[in-house]
Amino acid sequence: MTPKLSLRRGDHLIRGGVRFKVLHRAKDGSVNLERTDDDSVSTVPEDQLVREYGEGLLEIDRRQEVVQGAAAHLLEGDFASLSEAAKAKAEFRVPFVRKMLDDRRRRWSNRDLATLIECVRQEKGFKKGPSPRSLRRWANRALALGFERLGDVRILVPRNHACGGSHDKFGAEVQSIMDGVIDDLVMVPEKTSGSDAYLEIRARIRAKEAELKTRFGASAPSLPVPSKRTFYRRLGSISEEAMSLARDGRLETDRKHSLVGRGPQGDYLLHEVEIDHTPIDVIVVCPLTGIPIGRPTVTIALDRWSRMIVGVHVGLEGPGWHAAMMCLRNAILPKTALLGVDREDLRARYPWDAMGIMDVLVLDNGPEFHSAALRSAAKELGITLQYCPAGQPRYKGKVERLFRRANVELFHTLPGTTFSNPAMRGKYDSKAEARLTVTDVRALVHQWIADIYCRTPHSFTKQTPNERWAEGLRQRGGVSLPNSAADVMLSLANVEYRRLTSKGIELYGLHYSNPRDPRLRALLNHPDRPQAFKVRVGSENLGTVHVEDFREPGHYVPVPCIDRNYAEGLSLGEHHAIMARTRMNLKARQAATMAMLAESKAKLRAAIARVRQAGNLSSTKLNAIYPALTGKITDIGEDGNPVPVASGAAPVAAPVAPPRKAEPRGPVVLDMPQRKFAISFG
Structure with missing residues (x-):
């Protein structure tokens, strides 16, 4: 037997997005429907309507005829979402209204209603019932909204x-x-602030009243002043999105209030890799002096499909293309050498198997990601660069979320951590507690990735990154790698252009040369050599650079640093930090020296000014007076000739000469009490 739908005349049906009105049910079991947009009538078998209802293609809407106007919103909300007090009041009213509507009287007196209320109260065990007036109001609303047909307590x-x-x-x-x-x-x-805005409202109201009194005199109406609570209620009626749009702009509003989906996941292993930088919440120290030198930067490359961290770099050079290149190199090459650190307590227990060239590299719009060096390296390795919209970090949400996880699980547990903000840090002295070097932090990051992150199940994939990586390898059949590790090193090395001289190449304040290499000598003495040679240098090791042979593009000549003890194994970030501190010390010494020179020159200028005030002396006389100013005063001997002052005797300063009268010849004898002094002209 075909089931029937409980359809009544006037009910509305929605079939495939089109609204129909039920006219009547035919004797053969079919239903006559009227299309509401063009009033066309059609007959549909009831079994077809039942089938459409079961497949979700048919919706019965009985509210269309019974719910009118502003009361329609009563049946839109969810009853479970109401407050407990509202639900209790609605359930309290139901038995009284249902009893009254079941009686089907046209008119009810207050006495009859009081009898009905008392009967229901005793039956349900209520302490008291509603007044007849309230019950009549509830029943009128129930009749108007079709409570008899719908039976919906939300009415x-x-x-x-x-x-x-x-x-x-x-x-x-x-x-x-x-x-x-x-x-x-x-x-x-x-x-x-709201307080200042409210004061401005009061001031404007007073100004408006003064304006009205000027125009209309004593008959001018007074304006009511709203209370501060009223003004705050008015502010509370403004939506948070509208407030944010006016104050913060569209980008920030979308970030705070827009719905965010799951985002792209990647179609297979190493399909899409996100890369980004962030400062580490840890202060590191110099390995030689133990002095705090700042916060390093971590650069992470994350595979979207497997959630595997495929590359990482920790350095002091800050977010730049050096860090991006080193992170890419770490992502493509095997991690065996990186995990083999000297200290046993910092060495990872498990392998970190991620490696290979990704298809798409997802970047933000930082200047380092738009550099010519990165674009050139991407072309050499066959990587497509995909840039996210500016100012919208949610397009790289997976790596952004990973930064927060690394802070909580690793960086905030290390000595010298700065935490995420001053409130979290409290009275913790980050600089005084700093103990780790950049090398230590780098080893700890590798250990956390290999031993903890790669073996923790991800909340979305429900697998560990290692398991997901192994599954992706089986599906893809392996990863793509360059011809050799040396090709990767050269492709991702920093590109500089420097002159080649007989002293070699100067780069970052370091000198590179190899007098025994005939290839470098041939490049130096070639008649068609360029003004500047292309030089590739790795940011992780300044011990050797590679100079391109312009005669064979793509072929490089390795040139070691003259000071190998300093540069070998030294990263570019560490070198910049050392040079910055050296410059600070040099500036301090120069400042002290310059202060001494400035003081001496000021004394000299003052002495010369006093001499010039004595008269218009010629340069010859001024040169003769200058030794006297510096203490070279001679005594007059018995024979009348000048002799030097005895060793250890305090020289007596010469008095200022009187105005010029006659140009003297020979020593100028100054008459002084008890002694005679002479100033030598020679």
Whole structure:
């Protein structure tokens, strides 16, 4: 037997997005439907309607005819989402209203209603019942909204939102002033406080009253002043999205309030790899002096499909293309050498198997990711660069989320951590507690990735990154690698252009040369040599650079650093940090030296100024006076000739000469009490 639908005349059906109205049911079991948009009538077998209902193609909407106007919203909300008090009141009203509607009287007196209320109260065990007036109001609303047909308890939910006065107590003038203050002071990027905005409202109302009194005199109406609570309720009625749009702009509003989907996941292993930088919340120290030298930067490359960290770099050079190149090199090459650190306690227990060339590299719009060196390296390795929209980090949400996890699980547990903000740090002295070098932090990051992250199940894939990686290898049949590790090193090395001289090449303040290499000598003495040679240098080791042979593009000549003890194994970031500290010390010494020189020169200029005030002396006389100013004073001997002052005797400063009278010849004898001194001209 075919099941039947409980359809009544006037019910509305939605079939494939089109609304129909039920006219009547035919004797043969079919249903006559009227299309509401063009009033066309059609006959549909009921078994077809039952089949469409089971397949989700048919929806019965009985609210269309019984719910009208502003009351329609009562049946839109979820009853379970209401407050407990509202649900209790609605369930309390149901038995009284149902008893009254089942009686089907046209008119009810207050006495009859009181009898009905008492009967239901005793039957349900309520302490008290509603008044006849309240019950009549509930029943009228139930009849208007079709409670008999729908039986929906939401019809009897209290309408507390409709309580209170509906008229405007302040008038259009005051409302306009409040809206103007909100637009001018609140809905602006400067974010004026609510208290200041309320004071501005009061000031504008007083100004408006003064204007009205000037125009209309004593008959001018006074304007009501809203309370501060009323103003705050007005602010509370503004949606958070509208407030954020006015204060923070569209990008920040979308970041805070837009719905975010799952995002791209990658179609297979190493299909899409996200890469980004962030400063590490740890202060590191110099390995030689133990002095804190700052926070290093970590660069991570994450495979979207497997959630495997395929590459990482920790260095002091900051977020730049050096760090990006080193992270890519770490991602492509095997990690065996990187995990074999000297200290046993920092060595990873398990292997880190990630390696291979990715198809797409997902980047943000940092200048280092738009560099010519990175673009050139990507072309050489066959990698496609995909840039995310500017200012929207959610397009790289997986690696951004990984940074937070690394902070919580690793960096915030290390000595010298700065935590994420001053509130978390409290009174912890990060600089005083700093103990780790960049090498230590790098080894700890490798250990955390290999021993913890790669063996922790991911919340989305439900597999560990290692398991997901192994599954991807089976599906793909392996990963793509360059011809040799040396090709990767050269492709991802930093590119510089320097002159080649007889002293070799100067780069980053270091000198590179190899007098025994005939190839380098041939490049130096070639008649067609270029003005600048292409030089590739690895950021992780400044011990050797590679100079391109312009005669054979793509072939490089290795050139070692002259100071191998310093540069071998030294990273570019560490070199920059050492040079910066050296420059600071040099500037301090230069500042002390310059202060001494400035003081001496000031004394000299003052002495010369005093001599010039004595008269217009010629350069010859000035040169003769200068030794006297520096203490070279001679004594007059018995024979009248000048002799040097005895060793250890304090020289007596010469007095200022009187105005010029006659140019003297020979020593100038100055008459002084008890002694005679002479100033030598020679």
